[in-house]
Amino acid sequence: MSDEEFLVESRGALTVLTLNRPQARNALNGNLIAGIGATVLAAEQDPEIRALVLTAAGDKAFCSGMDLRAFAGGEDVGFSDTPENRAFQRLTRGKVEVPVIGAANGTAVGGGLELLLGCDLIVAADTAKFGLPEVQRGLFPGGGGTYIAERIPLGIALQLTLTGDYFTAARGYEIGLFNAVTPADQVLDTAIAFAERIAANGPLGVAACKELVRLSVTDPGKATDRLRHWQGVVFASADAEEGATAFMEKREPVWQGK
Structure with a gap:
């Protein structure tokens, strides 16, 4: 699947989605948001896809957030109630059913950083800058940026959102926001390896793991209930038996997803 503003590539059990608007710093217009949402839906519906990698074209920016020109022109930039827009919103809240790995090849601010925050793992280029500067413009990070405290200590989350200051990839790794920081030309390969x-x-x-670890931070009570559910599903599954058998037979397991 491809569109001039986004590219979708299959790599075995992976889907790699590339934001392809480098001339606009990969800003999110209606077409790009719909394309991201459609790719999420396709990955969730395909049992052969086990992870989604999200990256961007160019070396200047991963994503600069909402395309203000498109918004000012009355374009639907993810607000209407469509399946694709709903899937995009779930992505920004970390609620995609398959694991999502963000590969930030360049700077991500505002909505661009919010898009990364919805990923389960994040790899960042060592030259990139990040931030949630909305308060400096009389706004606030209303696309999910205020949930950053789910990933980093509260005091640091408040500092970043209240000041709007930018921070480096190294600082992002130091506070636990990023899983790896690499040279820009190694970001995608590192994300794919994860x-x-x-x-x-x-x-x-x-x-x-994806559901329960997130719930342990956002809703511990629900996490307890869902733990019991997953115990019944996973430990009685054919895959659990296959995992034990493959270990004893010293071979790679063949998963069925059931």
Whole structure:
């Protein structure tokens, strides 16, 4: 699947989605948001896809956030109630059913950083800058940026959102926001390596970890209930039996996702 503003590539069990508007710093217009949402839906509906990698073209910016020119022109930039827009919104809240790895090849501010915050793992270029500067413009990061405290200590989250200051990739790694920082030309390969390691694991166990670890931060009470659900599903599954059998037979497991 491809469009001049976004590219979708299959790499075995992975889907790689590339934002392809480098001339506009990969700003999010209606077409790009719909394309991201459609790719999310396709990945969730394909049992062979085990992870989604999100990256961008060019070396200047991963994403500069909403395309203000498109917004000012009355374009639908993700606000209407369509399946694609709903899927995009779920992505920004970390609620995509498959693991998502962000590969930030360049700067990500405002909505661009909010898009990364919806990813489960993030790899950042060592030359990139990041920030949530909305308060400096009389706004606030209303696309999910205020949930940054789910990933980093509260005091640092407040500092970043209240000042709107930019920070480096190294600082992002230091505070636990990023999983790896690499030279820009190694960002995508590093993200794909993470995705391949995840995709090699039992899909039911991965799904359980993705949901339960996030819930342990956002809704501990619900996490307890869902833990019981996942215990019943995963430990009684054919994949659990296959995992144990493959370990004893010293071979790679063959997962069925059930």
